Amino acid sequence: MIAELTIKNFAIIESLSVSFDKGLTVLTGETGAGKSIIIDAIHLLAGGRGSHEFVRFGEKRAELEGLFLLEEEKHPAYKVCQELGIDIEDEMVVLRREIHATGKSVCRVNGKLVTIALLREVGQTLVDIHGQHEHQELMDPDLHLSLLDQFGGVAVQKELKEYRNIYTSYKDVEKRLLELTENEQKVAHRLDLLQFQAEEISNAQLTVNEEDELLDERNKISNYERLYQSLNNCYHAMHGEQKGLDWVGQAMSESEGLEEIDKNLKDVHEIISNSYYQLEELSYRIRDEIDQLEFDPNRLDFIEGRLNEIKQLKRKYGTTVAEVLEYASKIEEELETLQNRDSHIHQLQESLESLKQDLALEAKSLTDARRKASEKLMKSIHKELKDLYLEKAIFDVNMDVKKEKASGDVVFGKNGVDIVEFYLTTNPGEPLKPMAKVASGGELSRIMLALKSIFSRHQGITSIIFDEVDTGVSGRVAQAIAEKIYQVSVDSQVLCISHLPQVAAMSDTHLFISKEVSGERTKTKVRGLNQDEKVREIGRMISGVEITSLTKEHARELLEIAGSIKQG
Template sequence: MIAELTIKNFAIIESLSISFDKGLTVLTGETGAGKSIIIDAIHLLAGGRGSHEFVRFGEKRAELEGLFLLEDESHPCYRVCKELGIDIEDEMVVLRREIHATGKSVCRVNGKLVTIALLREVGQTLVDIHGQHEHQELMDPDLHLALLDQFGGKAVQKELLAYTEIYKEYKDVEKRLLHLTENEQKVAHRLDLLQFQAEEINNAQLTINEDEELFEERTKISNYERLYQSLNNCYYSMHGEQKALDWIGQAMSEAEGLEEIDKNLKDVFDTISNSYYQLEELSYQLRDEIDQLEFDPKRLDFIESRLNEIKQLKRKYGSSVEEILEYASKIEEELETLQNRDSHIHQLQESLQSLKEDLALEAKALTEARMKAAAKLTKSIHKELKDLYLEKAIFDVHFEVRKEKGQDGFLFQKNGVDMVEFYLTTNPGEPLKPMAKVASGGELSRIMLALKSIFSKHQGITSIIFDEVDTGVSGRVAQSIAEKIYQVSVDSQVLCISHLPQVAAMSDTHLFISKDVKGERTKTKVNVLGEEEKIREIGRMISGVEITSLTKEHAKELLELAGSMKQA
């Protein structure tokens, strides 16, 4: 849910901070007070298209910031943010956007700079804004299949997963077969290239870690003089008259037998004795190292040449000797496949045919699961439409199967072979048509609410915003719309701009938007209405400017009716 919204220098809003609660929040007020501007701000914050014209006159930039709270780690926002490398802590997401008067837009998600496109990816998981004239995803036939799968739940997801696993294998085999059946000239060129590469790597006779060992040897030979001098100095510092071993040997002789006088001195003698023999052994190792030292210019030249050869191979085939050898192994397999091309083509064709048969079976099972879900969805939506006094409307999920062009076989896609679109008719005797081409005006508002009532439970959207979707309705239809909006708010936070007193009465929180003119500037204000203020505002919505005792009574009656409905 959106918990807090901060707006600065946006349109007629100078500075505004609004806190939102769960449930249904209704925004009311006179026309032009700034209700839609608040929704516009949320829309831009969620990645909507912006313009420098939104910046308040005389200011350099507009600032928008929203705090969103996520209820659990299964929320789709976690997946999107993880893909974008954005951390989410304490189940909170902060979206921020600055729109400059120059037209530049700066966007951040939890402090990380992102593009508007990436902001939109995150925002779409948090906010769903439905305006009076907008075509939202529920009206987009390209998204109807995904909506049906969401509604189908585990039964559909199980079949979709089984299909997807075989589909991936099918596409892999198809790709390999396509690669082998390319034109002869391309295959011949590829064969020549691989043979050259394999020969070049094999002739080098590389061994694992060879380059590291050569680097160490080169360093040793290149620093021969320094190494020889230092080892000699170290050796002669220990060996000879009046040198380290001579003095320690003398100390050992002096300490010998002292433990007979003082038992506590035994450890002293042992330590001196051990040190003497350890240093003596070390001096012999130094002497052997000095004897083995050899400056070999020819060996140094060979190492330089070999390292340069390895460097050239790294430039072509990998960043290390190990990667070069792995690449060689990989192309050896491809060489074998190309050299025995006909045999491999036959094997892949048989494998592809077998996978195609398996895929057809899985696709059929997936279609059957979707059709069962479609039947349940149709029944649920008919109930919702009836509640909204569209009992004569007929909803249907239209299925088509993708076919290969000019053939009888399925055209397999990653989500199956089904093409799904929602069809509708609102008038008896009229044929079913694509939903986007049928609904209009007040009917559209009710149909959208019916669909939202069903899909809001499955989409995982944090906040749903209705911007005057109740325009053009009244009476019992207005009451049914109010009840549906409230039902949607049970599973998702809902913000709603409304001119209907029935909707306002159903609110859990009622925000009154007003404007105040000081000097020559207009400012927008937001007030949370208490019980008495809510009665007055609903009374104003019923009667207009003049509020009478009768309209107050009517307003109280609406609130009591709303309270009874919520408790039912």
């Protein structure tokens, strides 16, 4: 749910901070007070399209920030944020967006900079906005398949997962077969290239540690004089009269027998003796190193040439010798495939045909699961429509199989072979038609609300916003819409802008939006209403400007009805 919204320098809002609670929050106020501006702010915060025109006149930038609380461990926001490398701590997600007067947008999710597209990915899992006139996702036939799958739950998701496992293998074999059956000239060019590359790497006779060994040897030869001088000085510092080993040897002689005088000095002779013999052994090693030292300019030239050869191969085939050898192994496999092309084509064709048969069986199982889900969905939708006084309306899930136009062959896609579109008729005797082409006005509001009542339980979105979706209705239909919006709020937090007193009466929280002129500038304010203020505001919504005692009595009656409905 959205817990808090902060807005600065956005349209006519100078500075505003609003806290939201669970359940149904209704926003009311005079036309132009800024109700829709608050919804626009949430829309932009969730990744909607922005414009520099939203920046308050005379300011450099608008700032929007929203705190969302995730109360379910399996909330879809966790998965999206994990894929984007965004950490979620304490079950909180903070979205922030700055819109500059220059048109630039800066977006952050939990403090991490993201693009608008990535902000939208996260935002879509947190908030679902339904406007008065815009086409909802529920009206978009391209999304009806995913909505049906969501409604189908575990049964459909299990079949879809099994289908996709085989589909991935099928597409992989299909891709490899396509590569082998390309035109002869392209295959011949590829074969020549691979043979050249394989021969070039093979002739180099690379070994994994060769480069490191050559670098060490080059460093040794290049620094021959310094190495010889240092080793020679070390040796002569230890060997010879009055040199290091002489003095240590004298110390060893002097320390012999000390333990007979003082037991605490027992280890002195031993330590000095060990040091003497270690230094003596080391001096012999240094002497041998000096004897073996040799400056060979020809060897240095060979090393430089060999390192350059390795460098060129790494530039072409990998960043390390190991990667070059790995690439060589990979192209050897491809070479073998191309050289025995006909045999591999035959094997792949057989494999593809076998996978296609398995895919067809899995597709049928998936279709069957979807048909069962569609029957349950139709029953659920019809019940919701009846509650909204659209008992004559007929809702249908139209399912068809995707086929090639020319050949008529079934087309296997990532989500199966099914085409799903919601159909509807609201008048008896009229044929079923695509839903987006049938519904309009008040019917559209009710149909959308019926669908949202069903799908909100399956989509996992924490906050649903209705922006004047109750336009064009009144009377008993208005009461039914109010009750339905409240039902949706039981499973999801709902924010609703409304002009219907019936909807306002059903609210758990009632926010009043007003505007005032201060210093020749217009400002928007938001405040929560207590019970008496709520009665007065609902009375205003019923009668208009003049609020009589009868109007207030009607408002109280609406609140009492709403209370009894909630308890029921």
